[in-house]
Amino acid sequence: MTQNKPYLMALDQGTTSSRAIIFDKKGQIVSLAQKEFKQYFPQQGWVEHDPEEIWTSQSSVMIESIVNKGIGVDEIAGIGITNQRETTIVWNRKTGKAIYNAIVWQDRRTASYCNQLKEEGHAEAVVSKTGLIIDAYFSATKIRWILDHVEGARQQAEAGELAFGTVDSWLVWKLTKGAHHLTDITNASRTMLFNIHSQEWDQELLNLFGIPKSMLPEVKSCSEIYCETAGDVLKNKIPIAGIAGDQQAALFGQLCTEPGMAKTTYGTGCFLVMNTGKDAVRSKNQLLTTVAWKIGNEINYALEGSVFIGGAAIQWLRDGLELFDQAKESEALAMSLNDNDGVYFVPALAGLGAPHWDQNARGAIFGITRGTTKAHFTRAALESIAYQVYDVIKAMEKDSGKQTKELRVDGGATANNFLMQFQADLLECEIKRPKIIETTAIGAAFLAGLALGFWESQEEIQKLWKADQSFQPTMPEDKRKKLLHFWQKAVERTKNWEE
Numbered sequence: 106m107t108q109n110k111p112y113l114m115a116l117d118q119g120t121t122s123s124r125a126i127i128f129d130k131k132g133q134i135v136s137l138a139q140k141e142f143k144q145y146f147p148q149q150g151w152v153e154h155d156p157e158e159i160w161t162s163q164s165s166v167m168i169e170s171i172v173n174k175g176i177g178v179d180e181i182a183g184i185g186i187t188n189q190r191e192t193t194i195v196w197n198r199k200t201g202k203a204i205y206n207a208i209v210w211q212d213r214r215t216a217s218y219c220n221q222l223k224e225e226g227h228a229e230a231v232v233s234k235t236g237l238i239i240d241a242y243f244s245a246t247k248i249r250w251i252l253d254h255v256e257g258a259r260q261q262a263e264a265g266e267l268a269f270g271t272v273d274s275w276l277v278w279k280l281t282k283g284a285h286h287l288t289d290i291t292n293a294s295r296t297m298l299f300n301i302h303s304q305e306w307d308q309e310l311l312n313l314f315g316i317p318k319s320m321l322p323e324v325k326s327c328s329e330i331y332c333e334t335a336g337d338v339l340k341n342k343i344p345i346a347g348i349a350g351d352q353q354a355a356l357f358g359q360l361c362t363e364p365g366m367a368k369t370t371y372g373t374g375c376f377l378v379m380n381t382g383k384d385a386v387r388s389k390n391q392l393l394t395t396v397a398w399k400i401g402n403e404i405n406y407a408l409e410g411s412v413f414i415g416g417a418a419i420q421w422l423r424d425g426l427e428l429f430d431q432a433k434e435s436e437a438l439a440m441s442l443n444d445n446d447g448v449y450f451v452p453a454l455a456g457l458g459a460p461h462w463d464q465n466a467r468g469a470i471f472g473i474t475r476g477t478t479k480a481h482f483t484r485a486a487l488e489s490i491a492y493q494v495y496d497v498i499k500a501m502e503k504d505s506g507k508q509t510k511e512l513r514v515d516g517g518a519t520a521n522n523f524l525m526q527f528q529a530d531l532l533e534c535e536i537k538r539p540k541i542i543e544t545t546a547i548g549a550a551f552l553a554g555l556a557l558g559f560w561e562s563q564e565e566i567q568k569l570w571k572a573d574q575s576f577q578p579t580m581p582e583d584k585r586k587k588l589l590h591f592w593q594k595a596v597e598r599t600k601n602w603e604e
């Protein structure tokens with residue numbers, strides 16, 4: 106009886122490490138094991154992982170997480186998987202061996218092919234079917250690259266001998282010793298091959314990219330008992346019952362289950378996802394439309410946007426300008442001032458993303474006077490993170506016609522209370538930082554737990570989500586308007602700098 110087993114295991118397969126986290130019924134972490142693995146940069150702009158190392162790191166932390174805390178394998182009710190999205194693996198169905206390294210989402214090798222596709226006029230078909238903007242980021246052009254560059258790959262693919270999978274599929278294949286080749290709908294929706302409206306692989310796109318349909322995994326919902334682990338992976342067979350890509354898992358882990366609820370992860374960059382309910386909203390601001398999750402027959406869509414330089418702005422002040430030793434010192438420095446005194450920093454260090462989209466923008470600091478100190482630089486950098494998130498949220502609101510009800514946050518920079526309060530002030534909405542900060546892993550655990558009856562219902566898991574701290578807007582309207590006015594003016598002046 107799975108209901109009587111006390112624990113669930115979440116596999117959180119990220120870009121730099123594999124983690125296994127064991128949760129109890131209260132959603133608390135009982136055990137956590139983590140292992141980093143090697144990043145390969147074979148050429149400028151290329152990023153690869155060794156698929157075998159992804160698997161061995163993941164399987165070893167699974168075992169560690171059990172053994173370290175003396176947990177019995179028979180106490181684990183099931184497994185949920187969440188993973189780095191878009192990363193592409195192609196393997197031979199007979200041998201189970203990958204025919205090339207995993208091409209990681211960050212890899213830009215197919216960028217010029219993507220430009221060519223845009224020039225040939227394919228952008229509209231791609232966005233209307235997949236919700237995505239043609240980019241090297243997504244899996245489709247990476248699969249094509251492997252078929253074009255690995256000797257014999259295309260013939261093998263056409264003979265049905267090869268399988269493609271994102272990292273979730275690869276893990277399921279390994280966990281079941283090749284018995285199952287499947288993925289979930291959120292991972293499928295990031296391949297640029299999946300029609301998010303009809304919810305099936307799109308033959309026209311497969312033709313465009315020259316990818317045989319036989320390579321593709323079966324697409325499942327995010328919460329169902331898909332299969333069991335093979336007998337010798339762990340001592341007992343354990344059901345695999347939940348899968349979602351990392352951003353979607355975090356949205357579910359934050360229990361943003363109502364339309365208009367959004368989460369932002371404040372890490373190196375900022376990753377925003379807003380639940381838009383049953384509507385797959387087409388963005389007018391180049392945000393992505395994506396599947397949030399599918400549970401039973403119910404599908405939920407989301408809008409997604411990212412800010413390239415979030416916490417990295419603070420890293421730059423720390424490591425580039427050496428203004429302080431630790432990121433957390435930025436909070437006291439910012440709070441040593443009552444105001445930004447008119448200093449604005451636009452961290453367009455890698456161009457500007459949504460909703461401005463200017464690759465030629467570059468960073469700039471405005472409003473410097475004789476009185477400007479490092480405290481002003483620091484405050485301006487923290488404020489810039491919040492302004493950028495504000496800009497994306499406003500674009501999401503415009504696209505979806507939904508008002509942000511509340512913003513739930515996670516990631517390293519949410520430790521900064523100044524930033525959180527400033528964000529609440531700008532957005533004029535409540536910001537909630539949860540007690541359980543492992544939002545991605547717990548999202549996968551929730552999805553698996555619902556399928557297994559470990560938790561009875563979404564209402565039951567709603568009760569597990571608790572805010573650690575919430576931030577209410579308090580800033581006077583005229584001050585807010587003035588800050589936003591100068592921020593917008595500063596952003597305009599950074600645009601189109603590179604020629």
Ligand code: ADP
Nearest residue numbers: 372373416417419420432433516517518520521
């Ligand atoms: P990632 O997963 O992208 O590596 P994390 O979620 O670990 O990121 O967050 C790290 C980022 O948060 C870094 O860019 C760092 O500069 C920033 N950061 C960490 N602590 C603070 C803080 N107290 N105030 C502001 N920024 C912080």
